[in-house]
Amino acid sequence: MNLELEEKLWKAGKQEQAYRKEIWYEIIDSLLDDFHQFVGQDFHRDPEIQLNIENPNCPSFGRWIWTDEKGEFPLSLTWSALIGGDIIGTEESGDTFHVSILLFLFDTTGNNRLRLKTGESFLSFAFEKQSNNNGHWRSLGWCQDEWGEWENLG
Numbered sequence: 370m371n372l373e374l375e376e377k378l379w380k381a382g383k384q385e386q387a388y389r390k391e392i393w394y395e396i397i398d399s400l401l402d403d404f405h406q407f408v409g410q411d412f413h414r415d416p417e418i419q420l421n422i423e424n425p426n427c428p429s430f431g432r433w434i435w436t437d438e439k440g441e442f443p444l445s446l447t448w449s450a451l452i453g454g455d456i457i458g459t460e461e462s463g464d465t466f467h468v469s470i471l472l473f474l475f476d477t478t479g480n481n482r483l484r485l486k487t488g489e490s491f492l493s494f495a496f497e498k499q500s501n502n503n504g505h506w507r508s509l510g511w512c513q514d515e516w517g518e519w520e521n522l523g
Contacts, residue, residue, distance in 0.1 A: 382466060400454075445477045448474050450471060454468040470493070490514050
């Protein structure tokens with residue numbers, strides 16, 4: 370990720386004035402460019418970005434991304450995902466900006482959403498600040514939809 374934009378990401382919510390929407394768009398695109406390198410697969414980006422920057426202490430964003438609907442092979446998978454970012458607070462580190470991606474898998478033959486028999490229904494990824502202050506994408510694996518907010522998706 371662009372180091373200047375990454376520094377802005379980690380400082381989000383800690384400055385008196387909110388970043389302009391153009392800065393947020395650059396940050397989000399840089400995060401998605403980095404995620405593209407992490408997963409090694411092309412995807413599309415929704416031109417619409419949900420951005421809440423009115424309160425400089427609590428900015429947040431969301432944007433959908435997805436792969437092509439048709440796979441090249443009968444066993445191909447497609448996916449749709451939501452990247453989101455907001456301020457979270459922890460007792461150890463204080464408020465910090467958190468970025469995650471919730472990724473939903475679909476088969477290409479019937480467009481059925483894939484889930485595990487044990488109830489997990491999406492893959493989760495997090496962009497985490499390392500000890501060297503640089504961010505890194507990490508897979509958190511399969512997760513359950515604890516509040517049922519994604520059940521109607523696909």
